[in-house]
Amino acid sequence: MKLDPTSLRLFVRVAEMGTITGAADAEFIATSAVSKRLSELEAHFSTPLLHRNNRGVELTPAGNALLHLSRGVLHNLEDLDLQMRDYTSGERGIIRIIANMSAITQYLPGETQAFFEKHPDIGVQLEEKVSPVITREIMANGADIGICAKLPHGYDLAELPYHTDELVLVTPLNHPLANRDAIDFRDSLEHAYVGLHSSSAINLQLLKAASLANRPLRLRIQVTSYDALCLMVQAGLGIGVVPRGAIRQYVGGLQVRVLPIRDDWAKRPLCIYVNNIDRISMAARLFVDHLIESSNNSKQQLAIEKSEKAFKSSLM
Structure with a gap:
C-alpha cells in the first residue's frame, strides 16, 4: 500500500467522529x-492506530501522532490545490514575453503596470x-x-493587431532637411x-x-537603441528613422528636428503573436486580452482627438 490523501x-474523519460508522456515513x-x-x-505503519470498542474507537499514541501529521498534510494539499487552481484561472502564473524595442519603449511599460494592478500575483519575464x-x-x-512589427514570417501563428507605429525622420537642427514640414x-x-x-x-x-x-542607404554608424540614435543625430553624425512615440521622452532635452515621412510604410503595424491562442496559459490569455483592450482604447482616444482637432480647425 502507498499512502494516499x-x-x-x-482516518482523520474517524478520529474526529469517534466511530467508523459515523465517518462512513459522513463520507x-x-x-x-x-x-x-x-x-x-x-x-x-506496522503499528495499531486505533483501539476498537463498543462505544467506537480510541486513538493509540501512534494514532494521535498520525492525526496531527495528517491534518498538516491535508491542509498543505488543500493549499496546493487552491494555488494550482489560481494558475488555471489565471490569478497566478509567469508569462514569458519577447518584444521588439518599439513595443518595449512605447507601450508595454504603462500597459504592464495597469495589468499588474488587476493581477498582482502574475509575473512577467520580458x-x-x-x-x-x-x-x-x-x-x-x-x-x-511575441510583440513585434508585422513582417512576412511563414509560420502558422495566431496574429493579433496591436498598436501602429508612425515612423519619423530625425535630423540635426542645422541639417538641410530640418526646415521641411514632412x-x-x-x-x-x-x-x-x-x-x-x-x-x-x-x-x-x-x-x-x-x-x-534605386538608391543606396548610406549608413555612417549603427546603434542598438533609439536614445543612442537620437544622440548621434544631435551630434551631427547623420539622420535617422525611429517611431514617433519612442522619441517623445528624448526630444524634450535633445536638439533635433522630427519630420513625418509621407511613405505608406511609415505607418507600421505592430502585432501580438502566439503559437496557439487556445493553448496558452490562462495568465497569458489574460495579458493578451489586456493588451488588445488597451490598444483599442488608445485608438479610440486618438480618433476622438483627431475629430476634435478637425472640428476646431473648421471653426478657424
Whole structure:
C-alpha cells in the first residue's frame, strides 16, 4: 500500500467522529471500505492506530501522532490545490514575453503596470529581441507571447493587431532637411544615416525602401537603441528613422528636428503573436486580452482627438 490523501482523510474523519460508522456515513461510503482503509494504514505503519470498542474507537499514541501529521498534510494539499487552481484561472502564473524595442519603449511599460494592478500575483519575464527573431521564437515555444512589427514570417501563428507605429525622420537642427514640414523617404537618401542594428525591422525596411528607390542607404554608424540614435543625430553624425512615440521622452532635452515621412510604410503595424491562442496559459490569455483592450482604447482616444482637432480647425 502507498499512502494516499483519501486514506488519511478517512482516518482523520474517524478520529474526529469517534466511530467508523459515523465517518462512513459522513463520507457517503460503506463502513467496510473505511475499515479496510484503516487496516491498511495500520499494516503500512506496522503499528495499531486505533483501539476498537463498543462505544467506537480510541486513538493509540501512534494514532494521535498520525492525526496531527495528517491534518498538516491535508491542509498543505488543500493549499496546493487552491494555488494550482489560481494558475488555471489565471490569478497566478509567469508569462514569458519577447518584444521588439518599439513595443518595449512605447507601450508595454504603462500597459504592464495597469495589468499588474488587476493581477498582482502574475509575473512577467520580458526580453527584447528584433522582430524577425520573435516570430521564430514563438513558433519554437521560446516564449508565450511575441510583440513585434508585422513582417512576412511563414509560420502558422495566431496574429493579433496591436498598436501602429508612425515612423519619423530625425535630423540635426542645422541639417538641410530640418526646415521641411514632412518628407518623402527617397529625398532623404542623399544624406548619411544613423541606423539601428542590421537585423532590426526598421533597418530592414529602410534598406528595402532604398532599394525600391534605386538608391543606396548610406549608413555612417549603427546603434542598438533609439536614445543612442537620437544622440548621434544631435551630434551631427547623420539622420535617422525611429517611431514617433519612442522619441517623445528624448526630444524634450535633445536638439533635433522630427519630420513625418509621407511613405505608406511609415505607418507600421505592430502585432501580438502566439503559437496557439487556445493553448496558452490562462495568465497569458489574460495579458493578451489586456493588451488588445488597451490598444483599442488608445485608438479610440486618438480618433476622438483627431475629430476634435478637425472640428476646431473648421471653426478657424
